[in-house]
Amino acid sequence: MLIVGTVSNPATIEQPVNQIHTAAEARLAMRRGEWTGTTTHQLPGCVQANLVVLPAAEAFEFLVFCQRNPRSCPVIEVTDVGDPEPRFSAPGADLRTDLPRYAVYRRGELVEELTDIRHLWRPDSVGFLIGSSLTFDHPLERAGVPRSQVWVLNTTIPAKPAGRFSGPVVVTMRWMTPAQAVIATQLTTRFPANHGAPVHLGDPALIGADLEHPLYGPPVKRIPPEVLPVFWACGVTPQRVALAAKIEFMITHASGYGFVTDLKADEFCLP
Amino acid sequence: MLIVGTVSNPATIEQPVNQIHTAAEARLAMRRGEWTGTTTHQLPGCVQANLVVLPAAEAFEFLVFCQRNPRSCPVIEVTDVGDPEPRFSAPGADLRTDLPRYAVYRRGELVEELTDIRHLWRPDSVGFLIGSSLTFDHPLERAGVPRSQVWVLNTTIPAKPAGRFSGPVVVTMRWMTPAQAVIATQLTTRFPANHGAPVHLGDPALIGADLEHPLYGPPVKRIPPEVLPVFWACGVTPQRVALAAKIEFMITHASGYGFVTDLKADEFCLP
Numbered sequence: 001m002l003i004v005g006t007v008s009n010p011a012t013i014e015q016p017v018n019q020i021h022t023a024a025e026a027r028l029a030m031r032r033g034e035w036t037g038t039t040t041h042q043l044p045g046c047v048q049a050n051l052v053v054l055p056a057a058e059a060f061e062f063l064v065f066c067q068r069n070p071r072s073c074p075v076i077e078v079t080d081v082g083d084p085e086p087r088f089s090a091p092g093a094d095l096r097t098d099l100p101r102y103a104v105y106r107r108g109e110l111v112e113e114l115t116d117i118r119h120l121w122r123p124d125s126v127g128f129l130i131g132s133s134l135t136f137d138h139p140l141e142r143a144g145v146p147r148s149q150v151w152v153l154n155t156t157i158p159a160k161p162a163g164r165f166s167g168p169v170v171v172t173m174r175w176m177t178p179a180q181a182v183i184a185t186q187l188t189t190r191f192p193a194n195h196g197a198p199v200h201l202g203d204p205a206l207i208g209a210d211l212e213h214p215l216y217g218p219p220v221k222r223i224p225p226e227v228l229p230v231f232w233a234c235g236v237t238p239q240r241v242a243l244a245a246k247i248e249f250m251i252t253h254a255s256g257y258g259f260v261t262d263l264k265a266d267e268f269c270l271p
Numbered sequence: 272m273l274i275v276g277t278v279s280n281p282a283t284i285e286q287p288v289n290q291i292h293t294a295a296e297a298r299l300a301m302r303r304g305e306w307t308g309t310t311t312h313q314l315p316g317c318v319q320a321n322l323v324v325l326p327a328a329e330a331f332e333f334l335v336f337c338q339r340n341p342r343s344c345p346v347i348e349v350t351d352v353g354d355p356e357p358r359f360s361a362p363g364a365d366l367r368t369d370l371p372r373y374a375v376y377r378r379g380e381l382v383e384e385l386t387d388i389r390h391l392w393r394p395d396s397v398g399f400l401i402g403s404s405l406t407f408d409h410p411l412e413r414a415g416v417p418r419s420q421v422w423v424l425n426t427t428i429p430a431k432p433a434g435r436f437s438g439p440v441v442v443t444m445r446w447m448t449p450a451q452a453v454i455a456t457q458l459t460t461r462f463p464a465n466h467g468a469p470v471h472l473g474d475p476a477l478i479g480a481d482l483e484h485p486l487y488g489p490p491v492k493r494i495p496p497e498v499l500p501v502f503w504a505c506g507v508t509p510q511r512v513a514l515a516a517k518i519e520f521m522i523t524h525a526s527g528y529g530f531v532t533d534l535k536a537d538e539f540c541l542p
Contacts, residue, residue, distance in 0.1 A: 088431060
């Protein structure tokens with residue numbers, strides 16, 4: 001049986017995955033090449049994470065960048081240098097095989113997408129698992145805030161720089177009623193490791209978000225008067241910042257193909 | 272005028288400090304050598320921090336240790352390598368002069384206490400500011416939880432190790448009524464950068480805390496039946512872990528002589 005939440009586009013699941021009830025089973029299916037589709041809205045209740053793999057020489061400065069920008073870059077785990085096992089959030093997992101798809105960058109340019117990066121993992125590789133707002137979609141639904149279109153938008157809010165890492169904060173935008181925005185603010189406050197509370201409510205222009213040119217999602221001409229846009233810092237921020245720094249070698253999850261941890265969203269409240 | 276909260280032991284303030292209304296003024300008085308006393312319960316409302324200064328070679332592993340143990344080691348700021356200015360939490364401040372007293376350790380041994388460390392700061396020095404539970408004493412008082420004796424206790428809870436950094440979680444213990452413990456849990460949840468919510472309520476034996484041999488505070492033979500002990504992770508944890516690792520060279524604040532940031536406790540809610 002395929003365990004799913006509401007799947008908006010089942011066509012993105014390339015293969016049926018049987019008997020998957022836990023995050024560990026999902027990761028094993030990905031490792032075997034049996035799960036090659038998206039993780040978006042799969043395994044509801046499990047904390048999902050974005051992946052960034054960097055050489056150790058860049059790792060301290062990148063971790064300082066994350067520390068300075070906890071809403072954009074909530075760090076769930078940093079692996080030991082050279083060790084592909086995230087032993088606190090997913091003991092036994094292997095970051096080289098247990099995601100459905102990876103993106104490989106050299107000097108800030110995408111060079112390939114792969115389903116296995118064992119041959120690219122180096123003795124100095126460090127994996128960063130960064131919280132994803134996907135994690136709170138399911139709790140929001142249960143609290144009466146239905147899932148809706150999500151936009152990803154650039155802003156003019158500068159992230160706090162650290163060394164060569166700098167750039168604007170990227171946000172996700174969701175629309176909801178003002179009453180739902182209150183619930184969403186209360187609820188996501190409990191998920192600091194998944195971007196936490198909103199960074200902005202209301203007028204996109206106040207944070208320099210250009211709705212006619214989103215990074216993801218359809219262009220918006222006019223916000224309906226009955227909704228309030230709610231903006232969360234987005235895990236795309238550290239990825240774009242690392243790309244802009246033209247790091248010699250970087251691997252990330254491919255967009256929509258995240259890492260599923262053993263952590264339970266409802267329990268994972270920091271600190 | 273000296274701005275103080277309730278000072279339990281005014282004798283620890285060696286010199287009267289006039290005209291101090293802000294954190295910046297306090298730091299300047301410390302820099303000039305006019306403020307040489309404790310910071311405990313001074314400048315209520317300002318976020319206070321513990322200081323750890325390490326060589327850059329140890330900084331990444333120590334920051335990973337902090338990331339893995341956010342309740343014991345909530346990082347308020349990491350300075351750029353070699354830069355003594357914590358430019359986000361106290362722009363213009365100088366970590367080499369703006370604390371009243373420092374402790375200098377070599378290979379895990381205390382070698383001296385100083386009021387100025389300019390001559391010891393190195394091009395590879397990195398300053399870590401780590402949240403302190405002192406910050407929430409004042410908000411607790413305003414919420415109806417009176418200040419009381421604080422004990423510092425070792426436990427048998429292992430911190431999550433990172434490389435050479437490992438050891439048990441150290442906690443602070445406060446006694447209060449059960450109703451106050453509920454308020455304290457609610458309120459400190461809002462201060463994740465200052466150890467956040469309690470790690471334990473009730474029986475000290477369940478976390479291996481030995482009340483007859485506290486690290487700080489009077490030995491306790493028997494807990495009065497009308498109170499509930501409440502335990503928070505303590506910033507002494509990272510300091511003891513770094514000492515146990517016998518780091519070649521480390522500087523910390525001297526106990527009770529912390530760093531006063533410009534951050535306001537009531538506003539500083541992460542993330």
